[in-house]
Amino acid sequence: MIKCIPLLFVFLCAFELSAQTDYRKIVNASDLHYATPVGRSEDGMPTGNGRMGSLVWTIPSALKFQLNRVDVFGNNSSSHNFFERHTDYCNGTGTVSIDFGTAVFTNTGFSQHLDAYDATVQVKGGGVDASILTSAVSDVMSVSVKDNRKIKLPVQVVLSSLRKPDMRRGNHRALSKAYVQGDYIVLTQQFTEDQYYCASAVAIQADAHAKAVQDEQGVVRLLLRGSARNRVLIATAASFDSTEDIAAKAIQILKQARTISNETLLREHRAWWHQFWKRSYIQCSSANGDADFIQQHYQYYLYVMASSSRGSYPTKFNGMLWTTGGDERKWGGLYWGANQSCLYNALFATNHTDLLQPMFNMYSNAYRSYELAAEQQWGSKGVFIPEVTGFDPTPPLPEDIAAEMRELYLCKKKWEDRSQHFIDYSYTLLPFISRWNWKKDEGWKNGIWHTGDKGGGAFGHTTHIFSRGAKIAYQYWMQFEYTQDTAFLKQFAYPMLKGVAEFYRNFPNFRQEEDGLFHIRHVNDNESIWNGHNTVEEISSMRGIFPVAIRAAMILKIDQGLQREWKNVLEHLSPLPLNEAGNAWVGSLPPVQQGNAGRRPDGNTMPVWFFDLCTLQNPDPATLRIARNTYHNYYPQGIGKDSKVFVLSKLPVAGITLGLKEATEYLIPAQLRTAEIIPLRNRMDLREGAQTTSVQRLGRAAEALQLALCQSLPPAPGEDPVIRVFPAWPEQWKASFKLAARSGFLVSSSFANGQVEFVEAEAMANAVLKLDNPWKGRRVAIYIGKQLIRESIDDLIVFSATKGSLLKFVPVH
Template identity: 55%
Template sequence: MKHLISLLCSGLCAVTHLYAYTDHKDTTAVNYAAIASAADLDYDRPVARSEEGMPVGNGRMGTLVWTVPSSLKFQLNRVDVFGNSSGSNSFYERNTDYCNGTGYMDIDFGQDVFTAPAFHQHLSVYEGQSVVSGKNISVRGLVWEKEDVLALEITDQRKETLPVTTMLHMLRMPVTRKGSHTAVSGLRQEGDYIVLTQEFREDGYYCSSALVAAVSGRAAEAEQNSTTTIRLRTLPGSGVYNIYAATAASFDPGEDVVKAAIGKLEAARKRGFSALVNDNRDWWRKFWERSYIQLHSADGQADYVAQQYAWYLYIMGSSSRGSYPVKFNGMLWSTNGDERKWGHLYWGANQSCLYNALFQTDHMELLEPMFDMYSRAYDSYAVAARQQWGSEGVYIPETTGFDNTPSLPDSIAAEMRDLYLVRKPWGQRSQAFKNYAYTKMPFLSRWNWKKDEGWKQGIWHSATKSNSTFGHVSHIFSRGAKIAYQYWLRYEYTQDTAWLRQRAYPMIKGVAEFYRNFPNVRKEKDGRYHIYHINDNESIWDGHNTVEEMSAMRGILPVAIKAARLLHTDADMVPVWQEFLDHLSPLPQHTAAGKTTWSRSLLPVLQGNPSGHPDGNTMPVWFFDLCTLESSPGIQQIGNDTYNTYFDNGIDSTAGVYVLSKLPATGALLGRREAVQYLVPNQLRRRKNEEVLSNRMDLSEGYQTTNVQRLGRAAEALQLALCQSVPAGPGKDNVIRVFAAWPPSWDAQFSLLCRGGFVVTSAIQQGIIPFVKLEAAQGGMCRIRNPWKGRVALFRNGKKAQVLKGGLLSFATARGEKVMLQRERQSEAFE
């Protein structure tokens, strides 16, 4: 650790001499390997529980690596394996649906080899490689970047050679039935491979997976020794050899997933283990060079935060490059089968913990699975808007499956609209509606009013949570706006007009039109549009003008207008949206002790405290850029007064922060240094009596939910404290600020992506900012708040081009141009 801190310090100290150079070069000499390696895991004894194993993955397939005395253990998981669809009628009991697992794999050495003190396990996050060693046994392992293959290199130096057995185990019994759902698993030998297959069927739904394993460099024999296990036993011998395991999955019953998996394995075997190592090294090297954060403080707090940030990036790089986003509850790291708390559905709020911070990392490839999933379901969201709510545009539920939102029979849809829009008394719902709802998954937003009452005399009983149509996520519409706003953010960060036209604008327009046509939005006598019978996240049920929904409308309408103008489309809709926006009701407010704060809802409400502050896990006002450091002083005052209500005793080292909380990030957006200094480390460590596993993950969502939600939230706050690019309101010009909420005792150096497509690199040491470098990926006007008092020298191509003055610095950039800003009095050496 001392050596690492020395490396970090040396990098930070170097930046203070940057101004002494006379050519335009990046002289920060970033040691990416040292920054990433700070997050390495190193164990000197076996973990006590499988959930603390070391993660390796390629974004599509992953596993934790852990040991028992005689064996190395894995559970190979994929992002695209789901036991059932959203239309299932077989998982009406909560937490019984499942996903992602393909099978267990054990490497058994025939005797106890992985025991202390001869034990050592290390994970290199810079290379994505795990090494485990025991008594005369050493194993290097990785998941190949190019194909879905786990590759192991085994060095066996035992004097008494023993067979080594590779075993594949089913995750359940060979045939499992639940309602009309079946899960059939099979084992077989094919050539020199052992094979484990799964097939999930329910009505028209189908998903299959295959896990295959083979040995290279040593003779092996296959045998099936139970109904759930097949093994491949190597003949005795010493030296180095390899074991490979590959997976494949498909929703097409005509696709041969075994053939696909064998093809991947053969590709890896032909390349050879050393070549796979080089492939991964090259990929991860390029990954780490996209952006970085390097921190140091005398008390070690900043170094700790930087370590956790690098770990977050490693986890997301290892798990979010597939056809579907990685799930918050378990990710690719399940170790006890494929059932987990909360099942196979995606909760928007939880997923945001993983994905919100990725924009500034300049890793858009890690965000693509999320966008792909929502875009694929666009047409079904349009149907849901009409069927369920009698509106136009698109309705994206807070809780959704990986697939389309199922369409409804016309008669059920008609009654649903009357019930959910509170036009028909809940007690008058028909028996046909009750029967239809009986078998539906209760975590899906549209059925979330359902309450489990358990099995009684062999019959499953369910009731309603509030004797009404409302449940925790039943009437949340702001998730759609947040997803659409993320589409907009991707455009702002990349300036990709094709993306805006083809992917983002349809979603933005769809959500804007949903709100505008929502039957429970109406213009009142005050001349303002009000929205009724909606939730405020999970806290307020059946509210009026809730802060979530009002913030969502005030956020999405301006960007719909701006996007339409940028694309020169829907000119007839722009004045319609503008009229709607101009006459929207204000955000709900509460005044006490002479201070005005934003509150959750206006009256009436069915459940919850309407005068309470906005949900700390969502902070909708700040999500939609309605309160930033560019906002008017009046807005900032309300924002700060609202923020203070979350901390009755102020913010210090004792302030606890929940896993999902956006309070650290909101504090950074408000320029609150104490929020970053204390809340970010506290969120990473969790509150008292809340466990953090040895691999820095946690089980905060319940059993089988190994996750890094808190790390994603803290990463977002950290980035915003270092560098934020925000407008005075949604759709307005973005302004860059460096070190807007930075603790004075922390030193830092970073390179992050900002809106407008600007990569910003800067540093601070002992409160001094020696430079700000900007690289304009797409060109355009750059606006940045002056980090110094006084005049600022702007350098282009290493030469002083102009002197800027004032608090807001604005200048044009060309595509690909690199610009350096420095305080004018420091720039005399350049003249």
């Protein structure tokens, strides 16, 4: 009995810690507060529901918005009209201005506040208060205005197009039409080219006392009579179906919203967001404020992703839903896998699988086209997922073009011997698409567009990157690990894993050579090494994807023959490339056509780390020694307060994966305060150029923070993950969290005074928990609910749990 009293006391303390989570306080720490109007539109505050969204900013007389959607694209991947880089466009639907007739938003008496917990924006100034939300449950924005001015001037709601009514580029056509329909003002867009069609609509209505008008210049307005209160409802819609009446679709959304009071709309909206925030959290603090600063950005990152990644397509790295100057932006309408990973990698541990679904949908929907691309472009089997892709499937190639492409890209035919037919066919195709990325813009001369190559023949920055497919497939595997959803594994994840494994195994330039090992030649190492040999990206990818494909096949009890083939490849696969001293990994073995083969692995991708080849659970001391040597080469003077981290860098993630507490303490804040570019007032940045407002660096920092608090990494790819809490946490910082783990558990824990206080794990499926004992050398009490089950002194605690059971681990004092 004497023994049980401290056990019970510790357990009750742990229960109190886990039960007293103030989600509003945690999330509201990430709010935005402006005491003066923004000086540029890109500093506006984001509001969105994952499908539509806008920044909210002001000019002296008006509230400003640009309504954007994730499912609006001016063209698809087959276009022959955007052969000049950065000219293709997407996402924009129209701009809205609510003008109060005089300067109300000035430096005097101004405030603008984003409440992240409620997902609302409040703007006050000059006797006018506005409350803005983008409904979490329907595609409508509500702007509620209180006009407390003594003299109430008429208010105008102006809806404007992003371009002239009829714009053409070759046979690409963009039609915009603004008009009045009853009490509504409407703006539609239609984009057509060959068989491609996409349309969008914006429709606006006010609650009362409004007149819809159109002037001689075609501008449409709602005129609101002077009134103490007004509500403006703005709906958007989009479609790829040319038979659908897109304006009617948007108006119907408005009609439904009009039947709901603003109080009810706000209540439903808040309910969704409050449930969202309860699914996970991170709370941390430190004496110098750096941990608090990190938490602030982490919760804000989650707010931005939930506001922009719940639609039919992933939010884009270059602008997301936050462009404000039209729908053109640097890098256009395509997706770069490396950049997208900055946004999406940190979402797995947040317990918000719905935010990942747009990414999985885009790749799964294009699966058949990736099969054809593997065959046509590379003469291989399986699937080829390019680094740079459109939102749509990879276009098929004419057979004669495909045959010549294989000869050229596999280095069987000299580049200078390519046919005029191949040159002519590629001339007008999108130059950022990976298969055409050897193209170089040479500009307009005498009214003719000139293009050449980048000096590498068939090689360009992204032409010969195969590791993206492996990384996408590995993300599918991770989704299975987090959810333990065998239906997802069977229907979506395993086809990707099998497809990528088979692509590598059958790739013509992947062969067993005289040394008895499989080598891969004529491939890139990310964007900087071209035409390399056994590049670290591709060897890491194969060392990650083959064992995971084998494990998935074993779980599903299928493809025994392929399992044997894959095991044979693994057993005879070349090792990761090493420097001459043999103590650190490098980018490639020689020869290479362009780039430095002996450089460090790309700090923005860190492939050895991504594929779990050097985790703290790895039992091979030699591998961990090489990993630490390699990492040291990035910071030869050590990590400290002056260490610099750029926007896309995975160096904080890699250092924390190795258990380096200084990576948490110094590199995460350094990434958020990045030396590369000055962050905007809204914590986002324009790292990629004009109109590219994004949270890439926040996503990278979020992933690093999660790993510093809770790692659930396997000893090697395809093996069982082991949970480690606070593996790289500074001893002087405090923290508590609730995060998802790759073994199918929702893990909570807290850290104070240099000690882990408790660990709690809720089983999200029938699963086996493997916990690295955070109190080594001490007995650990294990509870299910409030019932003591047993004690353990093992360094690795293993426990089988049924779905829904709540495990608690506390040290015995």
